[in-house]
Amino acid sequence: MSKNIINFIGTIIIAAILSQFFPWWTIMVASFATGLFINLKKAAVFFVPFLAILIFWIVYSYILSSSNDFILAKKIAVLFPLNGNVTLLMLFTGIIGGIAGGIAGVFGKQCSVLLATKN
């Protein structure tokens, strides 16, 4: 398995577990940790955790919302405003989470680089 896939899956699993107990920003902790221990290269450093959290948040929000006929999602998509478009709202949610995850992943990688140099 490539490191990209391991990092991707690892990020989702850790984020999913931490999210059950701790605040929203633990997705950043998850991405940081995988970035620290599973070394990625170039653009993948950002985009793998970005995609991992994006997918995680989209799927999670879809599961919650679909079981309630998207009643609230439709309203929040008016609030933002996304013209009432639930798909856009979920995508937006995913991107926000993705950015947070991606940046934290980059930070994890830079930490590991710095640590490796010191050693």
Add this chain to the structure above:
Amino acid sequence: MKLFKFLLSFILTVGVFYILDTKIGSAPPIGKFLSPSQGVWQNESDESIDGKIQIEGLKDEVIVHYDEQLIPHVFAQNDADLYRAQGYITAKHRLWQMEFQTHASAGRLSEIIGEKALNYDRAQRRKGMGYGAEVLLKKWNQNTNVKNLLSAYTNGVNNYINSLNQSELPLEYKLLDYKPEPWTLKKSALLLMYMTDMLCGGETDFEYTNALREFGKDRFDMLYPDFYDFDEPVIPTDTDWSFIDVEMTKTPQSELPLDSITSVLEKPNPHNGSNNWAVGPSKSYSGNPILANDPHLGLNLPSIWYVMQLATPEHNSMGATLPGALGIISGFNNHISWGETNATRDVKDWYKIEFKDKSRKQYKHDNNWKNTSVRVEKIKIKDKETYIDSVIYTHHGPVSYDQAFKGNGKKEGYAMKWIGHMAKANSYIFLDLNKGKNYDDYLNAIKNWVAPAQNFVFASTTGDIALWIQGQFPNKWRGQGKFLLDGSNPDHDWQSFIPQKFNAHTKNPERGFVSSSNQHPTDSLYPFYVFNDGYDAYRNRVINDFFRSKEKFNIKDFKDLQNTNFNKKASELLPYMFDNMDVSTLSDEENEILSSIKTWDFNSDIDKVAPSIWDSWWNNLYDLIWDEFETKDVVLEKPFTYQAISMLKNYPNDEFMDILKTPEKETSHDLFLIAFKKTAKELIDWKSENGDYNWQAYKGTYVGHLLQAIPAFSRFDLPIGGDKNTVNAAAKNWGPSWRMIVEMTTPPTALGIYPGGQSGNPGSKYYDNFIDDWAVGNYHSLNFLQNESQTDNVIATQTLTPKQ
């Protein structure tokens, strides 16, 4: 280089975290808010209304059955458990609203929404809302039984708050990024103050003083008569008042101050009002009394009402509750039913205060210098420094207006005397009313009620109907408090109160029905001084004419009456306008509009255009008559609608009909035409912008979320007819906030509906599910369960058990 990249990624990470975790402007903290595990997606959920929940402090098990309308039917073994459960269940569905309303009452909105609420908060403090709540709290604390049950409610709310984690917080907390604080008895007191201010916080003392000074006494009396030229009061006109044997307060020889200030505190909506009525056995189709109530208030989501059934082995009642208050407010039990309309009366007066010097430590009263006290109001503001406002108090009450707030001089101020600051707590009205079994119980329950004064309608299974106008009313001398009073003259103080037994009331009147709709409480023969507090002049006549129109009335008649859109006001003026308006200069387009209103049957129904024409025409006309009022730079209140119409018809050449800015001398007949042309232009413009101006579209009734009617959480363009003067008093954002009809069968059979839903969560299907039925005049039958083992139409049951 590595270090640089490390530092850069570190700063970016921290920066992204900060931006996504912080509320910026009106946007919520976006990462926290959108997080599926913690944010708004967690509010996307159905209600959890089954299973067992352990609750600390319960003595016994409490069974809560939910029916398909999500109405909880609460069965407890004792009162303390019942009211703890009421607090818990109400908070479960309405927590954010409960807290928000009490914050609004206390003048604490700046804490949540920032500086833009500061003026509002200051006004609340200047009105002494917190002070009034503390007076009430002190009284509650002196009454052990009341205090214990209120504490049980408080603890129930806190049981719920303590069970919440971030992901379970109501949506609005996430949107505004704050957390609920513990509920307290004081918050329940603040809720009562909120209602008191809404329902008896209005007055026009400065406006009337200005009008008196500007127009003179004769004109004043013509514009604002104490009584209209017809009699249709709450208490029937044939009532014998000879039992009142107390002396009236003598009018002192004294001067009134004729001061003016340029702006006053914002008033509650003067149309906050209601209808209620009951027919006795002789006028009921079945021989059982039938009672109806529909309070007219602002239309908000979550609704001001929350429907519940509250039962113990000793008592069992059902109806509308106010989140934050104990018991059933408008409802019924197995023996009696009750409902309220606002009994507005002048219970707030202003006194001119003369301070000894600029320090304002002393003020003049009874030829002495008396000491003032200071209440320091600390208004916390989100992201800003706390604002401190020092409000001076005299024996009258808070000096609301002074140099720091809308006043005009350093050595003078205006103090408020308000019944809202004078709570009593000999009992808690709704606890007793809910347990009531007959007329005597009803009277005992309501007799200690101080404010806001209400017309309490009553009906019992044994065939009694009654209506008491209950509140504590100052026994005023003729004219007292209509204008600004002299705060240094002890004769101007409130001298005494009308003894409770002399409050106007009627029991089983000969006409076979009782009714009230915020009209004059009595005719002019009632010996105590009552002047026109902006009383209703239309709904009362439609309602009473209806009950005089035939022998027997059934439930359908009651529904029809609550939903009638007959516009008596229009019917009294339009024919005269058609007969007296010069139509020779009308264009084709204008003629077309005129002909569509000429064929109107005076019902303000949603599909008609005539009500829109009338609405615009009347508003333009009313403004034209009173253009004199716009030219003055003092606060004034325009005269009563009924009086305006009477002048248009009976004094067409009156000076007021003239439009000041034109050289011609207009009569009311000229005004009809000028106003009509304005209306025609407005409507044509409206049509080109918005399409057909049928009444539904033109009026645009909406039910707005409590946070400034955020469109995402509000409902617009509702198909409901009527206007503020019809019995179905549905205006743009205000109207019948709860409609109830109860037939006193054994057990009672009841219908009820309100424009909202039982859940306060915009993510619930129960958030606004009553609105469509409400708008078209449908009712839901209230499932009054006789005991906890009865489970007809119950969709789920939750058991609250004592924590082991």
